[in-house]
Amino acid sequence: MTTLADPVPGGRPGEVERADALGGELAARGVHGIVLAYVDTAGIGRVKTIPTAGLASAAAWGVGMSPVFDTFLANDHIVATDVLGSPDGDLRLYPDLDRLVALAAQPGWAWAPVDRVTQDGERHPGCSRTFLRRVVADAARGHGLAFKAGIEIEWSVGLDSAPEGEFVPAATGPAYGATRQVELSEYTAELLAACAAQGVDVDQLHPEYAPGQFEISVGALDPVAAADRSVLVRQTIRALARRHGLRVSFSPAVVAEGVGNGGHIHLSAWRDGTNLHAGGARRHGMTAEAEAFTAGVLARLPALTAVTAPSPASRLRLKPSQWAGVFTAWGLETRECALRLVRGTAGRRAEQANLEVKPVDLAANPYLALGCVIAAGLAGLATGAVLPEETEGDPARLGAVEAAARGVRRLPASLAGSLAEFRRDEVLRTALGPVLADAVSAVRQGEIDAVDGLDDERVAAAYRWKY
Structure with missing residues (x-):
């Protein structure tokens, strides 16, 4: 801890x-x-x-x-x-x-x-790690809650010998394919060994969907330690790549088209050693508190994306029907919903059940992202927020009437839209405090201005090697 x-x-x-x-x-x-x-x-x-x-x-x-x-x-x-x-x-x-x-x-x-x-x-009121630690401490004092969190890490592996600024995938095998695993076998084996030597328990490491893309999932920790671990693992991934003549990018969109790199958050709330997302009397085993917490996150998703998907490149990833979670919808194991309830395996649900927040990428400061998601959930808990009807399948296929009845709407399609939502959201701004909230607002506006007039290809290139 x-x-x-x-x-x-x-x-x-x-x-x-x-x-x-x-x-x-x-x-x-x-x-x-x-x-x-x-x-x-x-x-x-x-x-x-x-x-x-x-x-x-x-x-x-x-x-x-x-x-x-x-x-x-x-x-x-x-x-x-x-x-x-x-x-x-x-x-x-x-x-x-x-x-x-x-x-x-x-x-x-x-x-x-x-x-x-x-x-x-x-x-320092601008310290994001201090902010997350304060949110966690306040949840313990005010609600008797603790949290376990994990952040998925997706990254694209390119050749370091590629022309300056360009991305050339270092593996050509298909998504989730055995060929791709073989192509970068030495690199990924060393990554597993390095994680073990650093005390990082790895749940999965596999080829992902996009060209040259991989994903690593690591064990859950308290939120501050989980954010620390995300930063450490990315440092390790990058350092190992350089030793193998490779170059990696955690950018949400390494190229303008196709599936980008995500950084999904997994989060569960606990009290006295009991997981509130399992064993309850509400939908899919949630307790009433877990439902209200989830409803609080759902209600603030449009504003949250200014923190969880904060780059102009994030909008190249947040597209419907690409498992990015771009609608205000939740569902059981529904990968197109912005909030996915993960029940876990029968016999282990008491420890595995969690909430996955999907419109998150690795341009996000992990301390800010986790702190704001928790703050949103706690606001729902405090007001007894109610979850709407769950969504099955792809929310993009809902008709306008049914979507409106379920409260399903598209998350902001631009960073400017997310920023406008964030500026209106008193819960998130209060949780962050005025200094940090204003810093978020100013930096997001600065990023918007920096790409003014650029097409998608140039936006992707501008952020390709920044993260």
Whole structure:
């Protein structure tokens, strides 16, 4: 479990001593540097690195970093809010020692996610990891709830020898095909070994639908640790690819046409060790609370997509009848619905049942995405929200009258449409707080402006290697 406590300048009791011991252990294993990692508002992974000998100091006093990155765009241009985006100020990056791990795919390096703290020792209101930790803590205090979460990772594997900027698939076999698995056998075997060495339990690794595409599903953890794990696994996938003469993209749309890369969220709510999505008296074994939570997420999906599908490239992926979940519909094991109830295997449903949120991709900051989904669900729980009738099959095939009766409508087809919904949504904006909510709004608007006038092919190219 990830600690729910905020960093403390000078370190919590025993923390500096622990960091000193961990640094010594890493040094003895040939680790020379530590990657301090976080994800910015645009969904880009940002890092600073320190020598292994500096871990104790970082645990005590953090490492400096400018707050300006809260309003960076994916192309490294800077936008601004009333409090963010200037060259002024400084923050401290505090590594989470519970998540520190030696990187199996990058010999000589270790990795740790960070919380960002002000120079005065307060929570930085733009820190997405701190935001998610606060949402989880509030759910525990206010509702007695805990969560288990997992984030699917889909990525496209290309040849590093391809012409500059182009994507040439590194595997030519068919979707889910044995041929494709053989073509990249050494790479994927090393990925499994690296995950195991880093303590990441893998549920599945397989070829996916699009050319050169693969997917890895990893074990569920508490939401903060699940978001950390998503960042770590992507770092591992990318590092291994470089060693095999490959190049990977997690962009929602590597090319303009066809199926893109998703990052579906799986989430279950628990109380006192019991999964609320299983064993209940409501539909498909849900408890009344699980239904209300699901209804809360469903109601806020149009606004949520400003966080879960935040790139202009996301809209190239969010197309009907491509399993992307682009309608406000839910269903049992229905992969075209935006919310898919996963019951799990008979005999294991008490541990496996969960809610899958499909209009999510890996341009999303995983801390923001999970935090906002949970906040939406908790709002539904607080108001006793009611789930509408479930949808079977493809919602795109519903007639207008039936769709309206079920409350099924198309999610915003543009990032501008999602942003407008987000700006009107008081639940999400309140959960994020004004500083972070305004950063999300400014960065999304900046991305919209950055691609103004570009056709789909040029939008895909603009973001192909950003994520």
